[in-house]
Amino acid sequence: MTALYVMALLVPVAFLSGWFGARRAVAHRSGMRVSEFSSDYFRGLNYLLNEEQDKAIEVFLRLAEYNRDTVETHLALGNLFRRRGEVDRAIRLHQHLVSRPGLTDAMKTVALLELGEDYMRAGLLDRAEALFSDLVAMDAHAPSALRHLVAIYQHERDWHKAIDHARRLEAMTGESEAPMIAQFYCELADRARQHGARAEAREHLQQAFQCQPDCVRAYMLTGRLHAEAGEHVEAAEAYEAAVAADVAFVPEILPPLLDSYARTGQMARAERFLRDILTRYHGISPVLALAHLYEQRDGERTAVEFLTSQLRQRPSVRGLMALIDATMDKVEGEARENFLILRDLTRKLLEGQAMYRCSRCGFGAKAHHWQCPSCKSWGTIRPIHGVANE
């Protein structure tokens, strides 16, 4: 009988030990799964940060296999494919996501936005435009969709639609897009000017000034319109206003401005203006312009003296080349040969140099662009200030 009592007592003890053991085993197993999942995730993230996209794709593909419900993993994968240039794979993945039943509306719109970006990257702008327009109509991710639509219309040079969508974006986000819209109006004005429609061009320039009162490009276009109409006094005023708006564009503005001064015989005003610019602008362009002016008015000796004194304050390869050109006639024999070698050397040095750089993405260019060819920002390309540049 005693044995039976002992057994009856031992059964609950065994039950409890079994219960604890099983709990611990289950917790251990799920912990292992979680840690395996998260270690894979962090490994993928690490690869991404190290720009090892191939390995990141491998890890994320395995993660997507683990859990087919993880939409975010699929989105990350699609993004990676697109960044690597495998646009067709990205499109297939995002199309698959969009068509998946049971996906929440929020996730579906995210997938649609990604698909639109894939189409943009693949150059299928009409499909991308349709998708982004749908998203704007649905009011889902509208700011991003509007930004992409503005980019598409810029690419297609449909400036009216670009302005319309940029204004909608402005109203939606509350952030000013005025400088960009002013550039769009400038594009319209330039197009009208090329077609000889001066009145229309002036109207667009007025709109550009309404968006951005200190728009340098609009001032420069106004000057150009006046110069083409033979109104050189007004042209010079417009160019001066452009310099006042942003002194960084002096190398672009000086040639047409000096031309307008010359045509109206206002060389004293030109000298005053250039002297004033010298105090505010530290590039070489106004020095060269002023040296040229002195050469024509007072002779070569004054020009060389001025150039030499200025080169001590602001050393420049372009200035040195101008000095060599100016003094070349005065030297003979071996010294002349040496001067010729030096001139060729400086010319070759300048040939390979980028004169402008985008202040946003660092893109280097030899000619000035109003829109950066690399990052597509407006008005960010400026002259490089350095010994071998401006």
Place this chain on the structure above:
Amino acid sequence: MRLLALLILLLSIGAGVVVGALNADLVGYDLAFAQVQWPKGAALLVALVFGWLLGGLTAWLGTRLGHRRARRRARRAESGNGTSAGP
């Protein structure tokens, strides 16, 4: 740690063999539908194993049902968020 667990296991087996040898006499059980006679040690072992398995099964079932309930609740919450955030 592993060595200690191995030592305890060996001791337990040894104790089981000794207790089994010392209690080799039969005990009778009336299970209503059948009457069985087992050695005392074997009966004790069966009772312990039965209790241990029952405890494990209960814990495993409890955890599994709990997880399933939590997953269902999360899915319901996600679909609720999705419809409210959608266009």
